[in-house]
Amino acid sequence: MNGILNILKPTGMTSHDVVSRIRRIANMKKVGHTGTLDPxxxxxxxxCLGKATKIAELILNKEKTYIAELTLGIQTDTYDSFGQIVExxxxxxxxKEEIYKVFKKFEGEITQTPPIYSAIKVNGKRLYELARNGQTDVEIKSRKVxxxxxxxxxxxxxxxLFEATVSKGTYIRSLCKDIxxxxxxxxxxxxxLRTKSGNFxxxxxxxxxxxxQASKDFKLQEYIIGIDYPLVDYKEIALKKSAFKAFSNGNTIYQKGLIINQQYQDEELVKVYIDDEFCAIGKIKIQDNxxxxxxxKLFI
Structure with a gap:
């Protein structure tokens, strides 16, 4: 099976837990998630299942939308309700007017420091591992989000209660703390609650x-979304059958081997199809017009 499952992760499970559960359900090893969601x-x-794991990073880089709630007057060491109260x-x-005014300050590009209890690695160790071992004096680099x-x-x-659409790498916990x-x-x-991840x-x-249940009913394939589904921003191009073997072997395909119906830019990434079936992400080269x-990336 190759494709993507749009999973509604429950609370109390890590993203890795979900991957492990899907591996068992689908009876396959090549399974991966597309960005950690707090347990x-x-x-x-x-x-992502099978060949779709090649596209996981592209989904990870997409913006996310969340519904979140912050509670004023209390700080915790994890920046959420599961940590120890520190103040x-x-x-x-x-x-209310002051709250609205401050929220407005956090729209746009901001500088944010991730929580100490996070999956970011410092010197090869996850921050939450260091924190649990009592190493809370670790220098955490701030980032633009x-x-x-x-x-x-x-x-x-x-x-x-608020809704936020944010870039990759934004921590809503840190956003709440900073507000x-x-x-x-x-x-x-x-x-x-994460309500959107890219176009999922x-x-x-x-x-x-x-x-x-779908797996037990032999209907799991009906729940799997095509690998090209997340690539909504990519233009399409089609290969002629005669050019497919050369393309799959890594050769550059010239215009006579392509079916072109759009304008492209040099170095642009595109979705590649053969007989209406998605087979690859390709890169356009413009040479002498x-x-x-x-x-x-090949998906064949």
Whole structure:
């Protein structure tokens, strides 16, 4: 089986746990996830099967959308509700107007420091492993991330429910903490649900139980999405049958071996089809106004 399963990850499971479960259900070893989702968070987690694992990194690089809740006045060592409380402050005086004003400051490109309890590696060790061993004085490099959109959905007492669309590598836990720090009272993330990962949406995600039942009913293939599904931003190009063998052997294909119906840019990555079947990601080369094609990732 080759393709992608849009899984609705439950709370209490790591992304690796989900991969292990899918390996058992699908009875195959070549399975991978497309970006870690906190064990205590739920939501969209695309899982790649077989040859689709080659495309996992491209899905990982896509923007993500979350529904999250932050609770004001409390800070924890993990920046979420599962850590130890390290500080409490009165936040009753914070007005809704002030909350909206501060949230607006965190829209756009921001500098963010990942939590100490995270899967980032420092000197070959996961940060959460170091933290659990008492090494909390590790220097964590800050990074530039993009908060494309952030909207408050509800404010109830000291809890703020919001939706955020962010770039790869953005930690919503850190975002909650930084907003709390900006308000001067601290905050932690009390809820997190990932609703989108690239063009994978929670509305068409399946639970592990649904996938397991589909496998028992010999209908698992019906739940698998094509490898080219995440490549919505890529243009298409088709190979003539006569050029397929040379292309699959890594040779550059000249214009006479291609079926062209779009304009392309030099070095542009494209989806490659043969008889309407997706077979590769290719790279366009423009030479003397002629279009050439070289394989970039093969899925055959």
């Amino acid at each position: 205590n968070a739920a939501g969209v987690l695309p899982i 409490k402050k009165d936040s009753d005086y914070i007005s 993009l908060v494309k959109d952030i909207k408050i959905k509800n404010i109830d007492n000291q809890k703020v 709390g720090d900006e308000l001067g009272v601290g905050a932690y993330m009390s809820f997190l 949406d929670i509305e068409n995600a399946y639970t592990l139980e649904e996938i397991e 002629n279009i050439l094609l070289k394989s970039h």
